[in-house]
Amino acid sequence: MLVLTRKLGESIRIGDDIVVKVVELDSRHVKLGIEAPRSVSVNRQEIYERIQNENKAASESKDQNLKNVADAFRKNKTR
């Protein structure tokens, strides 16, 4: 991993069109400003991982049970 030291207000540039700037600092938090093209999705790592893990769980879930879910769903609706 590349590690760079930056001061408050300083930035780093990634490629031609991504800029990450240190906007605010205190003893425990760093606030970062990110400029990136709209097509680049920027997410907090833990949120991305949550989606990744749920996708894995969903892809491994038992699809033969979906028929039961659909039946229960319809029963729920008509109640």
Added chain:
Amino acid sequence: MADFFKDLVYSKEDIIAFPSGLPGFEKNKTFVLVQIPEYLPFEWLVCVDGSRLRFAIVNPLTFRTDYTPAMTKGHLEDLAIEKPEDILLYSIVTIAENPMDSTANLLGPVIINKTKRLGKQIIFDDDRYSTQEPILRSR
């Protein structure tokens, strides 16, 4: 189910491209939507690259009528969406042993431009929704 999808018949026009795959499945970029009457309102997003990947999906508005993911102009541009009619909105379903415990991912909905056959899973940083919203249990 496995056999059903193995013999899946579809045409080239049915294929939906996911240029960046889905988080955790970045290499799987081509899918088709499959509807089977007895499973509705649930549908399938089936990968057609030779892998056995597939997801059960559902339009989240069928059980959360107040669902309002914060789509931005950037999201719409990404998927070349020009008009609301282009949009298909889905949540990926995690099927539980007990059907009542099945959940849908409302934090990361799948958006498809059905005209351009383009799809993406969008990640919202929104604490109103989770990756495991109960579909059947009353709120």
